[in-house]
Amino acid sequence: MWQAVRHGARRVDEATPDSRDRAVDALRACAILGVVLGHWLVTALVAHDGGLYTASPLGRMPWLAPISWIFQTLAVFFLVGGHVATKSLACAHARGLTYGQWLRARLGRLARPVLALLCLWAVVTAGLLLTGAPADTVHTLVKLALSPLWFLLVFAALTAATPLVARLHPLWPLAVVLHVDVLRFGLHLGPSWLGWANLPAGWLVPYTLGAAWTRGELDTRRAGRVLLFFGTTATVGLVRCAGYPAAMVGVPGAAISNLDPPTLAAVTFGLAQCGLALLLRDRLRRVMRRPLPWAAVATVNLSAMTIFLWHQTALMATTAATLPAGRLPGLHTAPDGPAWIAARLGWLPVFALVLTVCWGAFRSYEQGGGGRRRGRGWRGRGAGWRVRSGACGGGAAGWSGCTGVSGGSRRTGGRGGAAASRASGHANGAAGGEDTGAVPRVPRGHRV
Numbered sequence: 001m002w003q004a005v006r007h008g009a010r011r012v013d014e015a016t017p018d019s020r021d022r023a024v025d026a027l028r029a030c031a032i033l034g035v036v037l038g039h040w041l042v043t044a045l046v047a048h049d050g051g052l053y054t055a056s057p058l059g060r061m062p063w064l065a066p067i068s069w070i071f072q073t074l075a076v077f078f079l080v081g082g083h084v085a086t087k088s089l090a091c092a093h094a095r096g097l098t099y100g101q102w103l104r105a106r107l108g109r110l111a112r113p114v115l116a117l118l119c120l121w122a123v124v125t126a127g128l129l130l131t132g133a134p135a136d137t138v139h140t141l142v143k144l145a146l147s148p149l150w151f152l153l154v155f156a157a158l159t160a161a162t163p164l165v166a167r168l169h170p171l172w173p174l175a176v177v178l179h180v181d182v183l184r185f186g187l188h189l190g191p192s193w194l195g196w197a198n199l200p201a202g203w204l205v206p207y208t209l210g211a212a213w214t215r216g217e218l219d220t221r222r223a224g225r226v227l228l229f230f231g232t233t234a235t236v237g238l239v240r241c242a243g244y245p246a247a248m249v250g251v252p253g254a255a256i257s258n259l260d261p262p263t264l265a266a267v268t269f270g271l272a273q274c275g276l277a278l279l280l281r282d283r284l285r286r287v288m289r290r291p292l293p294w295a296a297v298a299t300v301n302l303s304a305m306t307i308f309l310w311h312q313t314a315l316m317a318t319t320a321a322t323l324p325a326g327r328l329p330g331l332h333t334a335p336d337g338p339a340w341i342a343a344r345l346g347w348l349p350v351f352a353l354v355l356t357v358c359w360g361a362f363r364s365y366e367q368g369g370g371g372r373r374r375g376r377g378w379r380g381r382g383a384g385w386r387v388r389s390g391a392c393g394g395g396a397a398g399w400s401g402c403t404g405v406s407g408g409s410r411r412t413g414g415r416g417g418a419a420a421s422r423a424s425g426h427a428n429g430a431a432g433g434e435d436t437g438a439v440p441r442v443p444r445g446h447r448v
Contacts, residue, residue: 005292006291006292008295009291009292009294009295010291012291012294012295012298013291013294013295016294016298021285022284022285022288022289022294022297023280023281023282023284023285023288024080024083024084025288025297025298025301026284026287026288026297027076027079027080027277027280027281027284028076028077028080028300028301028304029296029297029300029301029304030073030076031073031074031076031077031080032077032300032304032307032308033300033307034070034071034072034073034076035071035072035073035074035077035308035311036307036308036311036355037071037348038067038068038070038071038072038073038249039311039312039315040311040315040344040347040348040351041057041067041071041344041348042056042057042058042064042067042068042071042249043056043144043312043315044056044057044333044334044335044340044344045140045144045315045316045319045331045332046332046333046334046335047323047327047332047333050134051134051136051137051140052137052140052141052319053136053137053140054140054144054252055252055334055335056250056251056252056335057335057340057341057344058247058249058251059251059252059253059254059335060334060335060336060337061335061336061337061338061341062246062247064341065245065246065247065248068247068248068249069248069269072248072249072259072269073273074151074203074270075203075205075206075269075270075271075273075274076206076273076274076277077155078155078158078203078206078207078210078270079206079207079209079210079213079273079274079277080210081155081158081159081207081210082158082162082206082207082208082209082210082211082213082214083210083211083213083214084210085106085158085159085162085207085210085211086162086166086210086211086214086215087214088102088106089102089162089163089166090214099163103159103160106159107156107159107160109305109366110152110155110156110305112365112366113305113306113309113362113365113366114149114152114309115365116362116365117145117146117149117309117310117313117362118146120313121142121145121146121313124141125138125142128141141316144312144315144316145312145313145316147312148308148309148311148312154199154200154203155203157200158200158203158204158207162211165204165207165208165211166211166214167211167215168204168208168211169208170204170205170206170208170209170212172208173200173201173202173204173205173208174205174267176197176198176201177198177201177202177205177262177263177264177267178264180194180195180197180198180201181198181263181264185242185243185256195261196261197261198261198262198263198267199261199262202261202262202263202266202267202270203262205267205270205271206270206271206274209227209271209274213278218278221278221279223275223278224275224276224277224278224279225275225279226275227271227272227274227275227278228272228275228276228279229275230268230271230272230275231268231269231270231271231272231273231274231275232272234268234271235265235268235269235272238264238265238268239265242265243256244256244258244263244264244265245257245258245265248265248266248269302363302367303359303363303366304366305366306358306359306362306363306365306366307355307359310355310358310359310362311351311355313358314351314352314354314355314357314358315351315354317354318331318347318350318351318354319331319332328343329343330342330343330344330345330346330347331343331344331347
């Protein structure tokens with residue numbers, strides 16, 4: 001089996017054009033997995049009086065705040081998203097596509113898996129209410145299941161605004177966040193909704209940094225060092241001297257949340273993360289030259305939206321399915337000490353297994369349809385196929401920019417070729433690159 005895995009990884013590696021910047025894929029995979037693991041570690045569904053309510057170990061154990069520094073990786077996702085979107089738009093224009101065509105294609109990739117999630121949870125919600133589940137419990141579960149959607153709404157809005165913000169300097173949205181927080185926390189002025197102005201402005205900062213990356217303004221290591229130093233210094237100062245929470249995620253019951261809506265501390269922390277991500281690009285490119293790490297990253301990117309949308313459902317399904325067994329430590333109990341942390345770590349493989357089941361059931365929505373259509377598209381193409389990297393990199397070279405040539409293509413075939421096709425062509429995912437259909441679909445019966 002291990003030999004088959006290594007063989008498949010080599011196939012994926014061979015099918016990837018040399019022009020593809022694998023560091024971009026690696027950064028997105030790290031951002032997605034960081035969010036998933038972070039949620040699984042700091043979200044507790046506590047069973048009490050026949051219902052469930054949410055709690056966080058950060059509330060009882062504030063010394064765990066550094067966990068949020070590692071796993072709150074949304075800024076990196078917006079950095080990559082801004083970089084990919086601006087490059088993708090430029091390539092679309094070079095191919096003669098209109099802005100509307102480009103936007104419909106990108107938002108379509110977001111909408112299909114979201115509709116699947118909404119439909120399933122509409123059925124689950126109706127079933128819970130009809131069977132007499134407590135309304136508070138239903139509200140808790142639905143809110144948790146749909147919580148990833150706020151991020152996608154912001155990401156979709158910034159994607160739609162890409163032509164307007166492609167050349168916007170990151171200091172402008174940073175200045176908006178600064179002034180909003182001065183009014184909210186310094187002068188205690190303004191309406192109660194004022195903080196929500198930080199929702200688009202705060203995430204626009206890393207998004208515009210991604211656009212600057214596309215323009216070549218962040219290619220030097222000095223740019224990464226400046227962002228890392230400034231972001232770290234500013235965040236430490238804000239936490240120690242301005243009263244911002246140390247946790248970079250929301251904590252139930254806390255007076256101030258750094259994410260709901262984003263605060264200046266969350267934005268400066270994101271600047272530090274973006275700086276570190278930029279500094280790691282060369283190292284990631286070297287690591288991604290190895291077939292096994294690259295195949296793993298390609299697999300995550302292939303199903304980025306599915307993983308992101310369904311990871312909370314996997315946690316809740318595990319919690320609900322095990323309720324008849326009683327209050328299990330680390331799953332149904334209150335997060336009140338190190339013993340809970342140790343028990344929760346033991347549940348992470350179970351969450352991952354349930355998420356794998358969700359992945360198998362719903363990944364086709366992310367990849368644009370079922371196997372029948374893919375099978376028809378494959379027939380008649382012969383045993384070999386070409387992974388194309390030309391004309392702005394549709395499919396396999398979607399993030400590599402306008403190469404204008406197809407000389408980097410390689411032939412492959414069979415099961416490994418099918419896996420390579422999907423990993424190269426569809427890994428564009430949630431913040432994804434262009435996928436113009438240049439890469440053949442996977443035939444029926446083939447697996448990654």
